[in-house]
Amino acid sequence: MRYLSGVSTLEYNAERCTGCGRCTEVCPHQLFSLEGNKAVLSDKDLCMECGACKKNCPAGAIKVQTGVGCAAAVIGSAFRKKGVKAPTCCG
Numbered sequence: 661m662r663y664l665s666g667v668s669t670l671e672y673n674a675e676r677c678t679g680c681g682r683c684t685e686v687c688p689h690q691l692f693s694l695e696g697n698k699a700v701l702s703d704k705d706l707c708m709e710c711g712a713c714k715k716n717c718p719a720g721a722i723k724v725q726t727g728v729g730c731a732a733a734v735i736g737s738a739f740r741k742k743g744v745k746a747p748t749c750c751g
Contacts, residue, residue, distance in 0.1 A: 669725035670707040674698055676721035683722060686712040 670691075679697035684690070689706045692699045692713065699721070711726035 665705050668704045668707040669709060669723075670701075670704045670713075671723040672699070672701045672704075673721045673723075674700075676719045678719045678721075680718060682716040682718070683713040686716045688712065 672692075677698045679694060679699065681694050681699070683692040683699050684694055688710065689708065691702050691704065691706055693702065694700070707724065709724055709726055711724055714722045714724045714726070
């Protein structure tokens with residue numbers, strides 16, 4: 661699911677990538693794939709900024725500011741009072 665175009669904080673540095681494949685295993689939206697010995701980012705606008713890729717990248721090739729995207733909005737709404745409208749970023 662595409663969220664908002666051009667606003668994701670996800671950054672991927674292919675030069676730092678060691679090709680371990682952890683990002684391909686942990687990304688809930690499967691944004692990464694392995695080609696040769698490097699990860700390839702398909703479409704950063706599909707990122708929900710959960711931070712799983714960053715947390716699991718031993719090479720530090722991935723940066724993302726967690727807590728600012730759709731995932732944060734959904735989690736935050738779960739703790740709000742009943743009757744509060746859910747976020748609209750996720751369709």
